[in-house]
Amino acid sequence: MVSAFKNSWITFKSIFTGMGVTIRHFFGPSVTLQYPDERAVLPKDTRAKLYVNIDDCIGCNLCARACPVNCIDIETVVATSDVDLGKTSTGNPKRFWLTRFDIDMAKCMYCDLCVHPCPTFCIYMVPEYEYSEYDRTNLIYHFSNLEPAMVAEVKEKAEKEAAEKQRQREEMMRKKAEEAKIKQMEAKKKAEENNSGENDAQSSKPENGDP
Amino acid sequence: MIEAITENGERREMTINMGPQHPSTHGVLRLELVLDGEVITRVKPHIGYLHRCFEKYAEKMDDYAKVIPYTDRMDYVSAMNQEHGYVVAIERMLELEVPERVEYIRVIMAELQRIASHLLGIGAFGLDLGAFTPFLYLFTEREKILDIFEKASGARLLYNYMAVAGLMRDVHPEFKEEVSDFVKTFRPKIKELDDLLSYNQIFIKRTANIGVLPDKVALNYAASGPVLRGSGVKWDLRKNDPYSIYDRFEFEIPVGSGEMGTLGDCWDRYIVRVREMEQSLRIIEQAVDGMPDEGDVMAAIPKRIRPKEGELYARTESPRGELGYYIVSDKSASPFRVKARAPSFVHLSMLPAISSGALIADMVAIVGSIDIVLGEVDR
């Protein structure tokens, strides 16, 4: 009987201690953020969305290679010798047209691994988090600013130049090969003239060995 | 309808499923319970709902560093500790020297994460048993820790903050202040938690003498962390096998004592976590005092990670227990084999041993008290 009372007393006491805490909190400041009306201020380097400053990108592909989930898709075309793409704001010369620079934010896991290797600091995270879409394909962000016509043009030009270069290279190779051949022949001739006696002696050896 | 006693008076067992959508299975866990009336005779945990091929993935990444974001996703409640375990393993393989400042920041982060993880574990444990309020109050505190993490790393849950022999970025200038502020404001909250939950009679009645794990059984199952310490075994890798710079700090290892009932019951496991938070605060205070202000945290990060041929097992103390990484290197860019020894998996395998004979209503308490994260169980 006594112990039952004691137990009840302990229970009530512990409940009221808890209630005390709750009441203290009740009069404390509110911590809930009423989301659509209020928005949290995120630190400036929050990792929420990737952004590429395409003007500074040199197309080195380092970011795509660093990505563990392969969500960066880059296609580059070599700039032909008649155009100068200029330099990035960090002073790196640009040598490639970026015909495609897509980032699939649906796949991205915000790991930040692509940000660090970039030599021109042009790929980075921005604290923007309200970009949900109804269609998943809308989450593929296209950063390349070339028009399709322009893409076709630079591709064609690059192909032409490449073909031209290839042709020139082949020509050079052929010339070189020819020159080398001539040289070789000359050298051979000379050698034959010089050591004709020796050569004869050497070549006669195996004949001797033959029965 | 299946009845426990058949028409001719025989007893009949009933099998029911708890989960995988049960709110108190902490993720997606299915427990097959064989019941005799309300008493559990057998439990069989079914796992694998969250299996994501961590080990195979790590072998295919062609880079040791690319595995780090994945370790976050194993135990998403304590991502920092998971990263810490992995980078410690790689650093030992490469025999790298880690800068002082990096070590201190890492310890602070790891201990903050331990508190955050315990807050979630304790909060969810109370929630499972019907105490809704502590959960919300604890989350308020956890939020403060996540704010510090967000400022430092840019992310709130999956940080990818630690790199091999360095950190992905330096902490913000107010870091030390914020951490000290947090320590100051958090201390009284532990007392509040004691008032609200730990010594609440209803809570004690629901956890004391439930799910008793004797120390012998715990050791046989290779339990670790708060689960093992709840059974009264003083074993903490931060003290017993120090890694990083844990040997420099003064702290105690809280163990269960059977204060409210039997040694190794749910309440003991719970209170060990609460006391551990106090110890973590002590470590954080010392680390903030000792942390050098200058130093490049990214300078020592190696460009290429190619450990020499061999194998290594490195273990660290995560909030859930012994987190080990066994890594085999064949000198190539990606590990030949990575095996993660997840404490949650070990503790879950112990469930049948500690829950047969319990009432079905106590199953929730037992699952909550071993504090598993299914992401880590399945990997």
Ligand code: SF4
């Ligand atoms: S943040 Fe990570 S996942 Fe996203 S694009 Fe960069 S490397 Fe890939």
Ligand code: SF4
């Ligand atoms: S690493 Fe930077 S410069 Fe190189 S391709 Fe990526 S965004 Fe462009």
